[in-house]
Amino acid sequence: MADVHLNKEAVDASDEMAAMRRARWDLISATIRYALLFAVGFLMLYPLIWLVGASFKTNSEIFSGAGFLPESPTLDGYVKGWQTSTPYTFGRFFWNSFLIILPKVIGTAISCTMAAYAFARFDFPFKKVLFGSVIAVLLLPNVVTRIPQYILFRDLGWLDTFLPLWVPSALAGDAFFVFMLVQFLRSLPRDMEEAARVDGANSLQTLVFIVVPMLAPALISVCLFQFMWTMNDFLGPLIYISSVDKYPVSLALKLSIDTTEAFEWNRILAMSVLTITPALVVFFAAQRYFIEGISAGGRKG
Amino acid sequence: MARVQLRNLEKIYGGTLKAVHGINLDIRDGEFMVLVGPSGCAKSTTLRMIAGLEEISGGEIIIGDRRVNDLPPAKRSIAMVFQNYALYPHMKVRGNLAFGLRITGRPRAEIDAAIEQVARILEIEPLLDRLPKQLSGGQAQRVALGRALIKKPGVFLFDEPLSNLDAKLRASMRVRITDLHRELKAEGLSSTVVYVTHDQTEAMTMGDRICVMESGRIMQVATPKELYNNPANLFVAGFIGMPEMNLMDGAMEGGDFVVGSQRLPMGGDLAGRLSVRPQQVVLGIRPQHLSLADGGPALKARLTNAEFMGHEVYLHADCEGHRLVSVVGAPEFEDIGRREFIHLRPSFDSLHIFDRSDGRNVSLRGGSLAA
Numbered sequence: 001m002a003d004v005h006l007n008k009e010a011v012d013a014s015d016e017m018a019a020m021r022r023a024r025w026d027l028i029s030a031t032i033r034y035a036l037l038f039a040v041g042f043l044m045l046y047p048l049i050w051l052v053g054a055s056f057k058t059n060s061e062i063f064s065g066a067g068f069l070p071e072s073p074t075l076d077g078y079v080k081g082w083q084t085s086t087p088y089t090f091g092r093f094f095w096n097s098f099l100i101i102l103p104k105v106i107g108t109a110i111s112c113t114m115a116a117y118a119f120a121r122f123d124f125p126f127k128k129v130l131f132g133s134v135i136a137v138l139l140l141p142n143v144v145t146r147i148p149q150y151i152l153f154r155d156l157g158w159l160d161t162f163l164p165l166w167v168p169s170a171l172a173g174d175a176f177f178v179f180m181l182v183q184f185l186r187s188l189p190r191d192m193e194e195a196a197r198v199d200g201a202n203s204l205q206t207l208v209f210i211v212v213p214m215l216a217p218a219l220i221s222v223c224l225f226q227f228m229w230t231m232n233d234f235l236g237p238l239i240y241i242s243s244v245d246k247y248p249v250s251l252a253l254k255l256s257i258d259t260t261e262a263f264e265w266n267r268i269l270a271m272s273v274l275t276i277t278p279a280l281v282v283f284f285a286a287q288r289y290f291i292e293g294i295s296a297g298g299r300k301g
Numbered sequence: 302m303a304r305v306q307l308r309n310l311e312k313i314y315g316g317t318l319k320a321v322h323g324i325n326l327d328i329r330d331g332e333f334m335v336l337v338g339p340s341g342c343a344k345s346t347t348l349r350m351i352a353g354l355e356e357i358s359g360g361e362i363i364i365g366d367r368r369v370n371d372l373p374p375a376k377r378s379i380a381m382v383f384q385n386y387a388l389y390p391h392m393k394v395r396g397n398l399a400f401g402l403r404i405t406g407r408p409r410a411e412i413d414a415a416i417e418q419v420a421r422i423l424e425i426e427p428l429l430d431r432l433p434k435q436l437s438g439g440q441a442q443r444v445a446l447g448r449a450l451i452k453k454p455g456v457f458l459f460d461e462p463l464s465n466l467d468a469k470l471r472a473s474m475r476v477r478i479t480d481l482h483r484e485l486k487a488e489g490l491s492s493t494v495v496y497v498t499h500d501q502t503e504a505m506t507m508g509d510r511i512c513v514m515e516s517g518r519i520m521q522v523a524t525p526k527e528l529y530n531n532p533a534n535l536f537v538a539g540f541i542g543m544p545e546m547n548l549m550d551g552a553m554e555g556g557d558f559v560v561g562s563q564r565l566p567m568g569g570d571l572a573g574r575l576s577v578r579p580q581q582v583v584l585g586i587r588p589q590h591l592s593l594a595d596g597g598p599a600l601k602a603r604l605t606n607a608e609f610m611g612h613e614v615y616l617h618a619d620c621e622g623h624r625l626v627s628v629v630g631a632p633e634f635e636d637i638g639r640r641e642f643i644h645l646r647p648s649f650d651s652l653h654i655f656d657r658s659d660g661r662n663v664s665l666r667g668g669s670l671a672a
Contacts, residue, residue: 194383
């Protein structure tokens with residue numbers, strides 16, 4: 001009896017030891033994993049971190065080392081960068097970007113939703129051919145259409161205006177977004193729309209009151225993509241905008257490189273930080289919906 | 302008036318695939334009509350055509366005294382309850398109920414009063430400020446019902462509304478829906494119901510009349526009792542009834558039914574009921590009408606299995622290569638005990654004889670046929 005008791009204690013003790021060993025091993029393994037993740041993450045983010053750090057450095061300090069912490073932090077880059085070498089402040093360029101982005105994003109959301117709704121839910125003549133051409137446009141390299149587009153907009157008298165930069169997108173010109181929304185719509189059950197029709201809603205009311213709220217995650221992704229891509233678009237404004245007072249931020253950044261002989265890197269970096277800030281803020285604010293939107297688009301219907 | 306008439310109604314997909322073959326059906330005002338049939342029999346398609354969600358390829362649909370072929374769903378005076386409820390996920394229950402009235406521009410006070418009334422009837426008052434995802438299946442079902450009820454339509458269309466619920470809830474919702482139908486009728490409100498289901502229990506317990514469909518054709522329209530007692534053809538005979546009716550291929554020879562080496566003299570009123578006397582027939586016996594016998598005219602069968610169901614036992618037997626099922630009382634089975642061969646005697650008054658060439662029931666009482 002006593003033996004059994006002792007044995008039981010020994011077994012308990014060895015169990016406890018094994019549990020402790022396992023716990024210690026789990027801790028070590030977690031530490032290694034997180035350290036590795038942190039190191040790789042840091043490595044990938046380093047350019048961004050360096051950019052932010054360097055924007056507070058003096059010009060001479062920027063190239064003196066690879067560290068990101070400024071020795072004597074200064075706002076000089078921001079203050080002088082904001083003034084720019086032109087008669088306009090950087091605020092003007094932000095405003096210009098805003099004037100392109102706002103109609104473009106709103107127009108894209110509305111027009112792509114309507115186009116996608118039509119493709120996903122209605123039967124009309126030549127639907128397959130038309131949808132095929134949407135996909136074909138998706139596969140077409142942008143550069144192919146640059147010259148015909150330029151000639152078209154020139155003939156319309158739209159050069160040196162914001163119109164060529166947002167009107168095509170506001171007319172569902174971005175095949176990628178139409179395709180993305182069509183895929184998302186296909187994964188949504190039709191019952192709700194049918195219920196709305198029985199309830200007396202017409203197609204437009206069904207779209208606005210029933211489909212759009214269900215489409216929200218995908219629409220947020222569309223708006224985010226459009227916002228970020230427009231903010232980053234360099235070639236479009238470069239081709240169509242010639243007056244400095246109409247430059248968006250992407251061109252304005254390049255402007256500060258062009259016009260000075262010795263580049264004021266801290267100003268460029270400071271303005272770069274300001275330029276990416278809106279995109280970062282919007283992305284993190286809408287991150288949850290954004291991920292929901294792009295992942296749900298791939299769900300099978 | 303909310304009588305629904307289908308006249309030569311057709312549905313053809315892609316120009317060639319005929320899903321509904323020119324069906325005719327007259328659903329009376331205030332009637333609870335159940336469309337029942339196996340998957341793919343076009344019962345849902347028919348319902349969706351009545352609703353206006355599916356285009357009509359041919360024929361006519363008349364609701365009340367209006368031909369509604371070209372009217373949109375909203376103008377047909379119908380309300381529909383969908384299989385998976387189809388509640389608007391972003392609207393609260395209140396919004397779901399109100400949507401149909403709001404979209405047609407009813408005044409706010411009227412909408413609020415209607416919501417209150419419907420919520421009271423369906424006992425969903427505490428749920429009004431919840432989102433659909435916060436509801437259980439049964440609650441969502443009641444809200445879907447409320448959304449139909451609030452419109453005060455002429456015709457209610459139900460598309461397998463209980464199939465997503467568990468068995469217990471289904472049974473209680475069944476009673477609730479029939480109660481509701483009766484109450485509406487008692488209040489003099491228009492309450493024609495067209496109810497689609499594949500579940501024959503629902504069909505038998507809920508319908509005033511049942512329309513049995515198969516491959517886009519109507520097989521029989523009759524009251525549940527009539528359908529059970531007088532199936533017009535082999536399909537209805539096999540579809541309605543639990544367990545399924547026993548069907549045996551055989552021949553009629555001089556008033557006897559001959560199957561394999563066995564000969565069963567036809568007794569009761571059967572001989573008088575036969576409208577024609579085909580040679581090759583199918584004998585139909587409901588398991589409930591097949592009892593254990595010690596002698597006399599009976600079918601000898603080899604007992605293969607006995608399922609104990611509580612107060613009764615399902616006996617599975619093999620008779621001349623045909624599988625027979627007989628439902629007998631548990632004590633009766635215990636008396637007889639387990640043995641290899643049993644004798645099963647049909648109740649001759651409840652026998653059915655089908656013409657094997659076209660499946661028609663030639664032994665109908667009073668010559669009753671599909672309406």
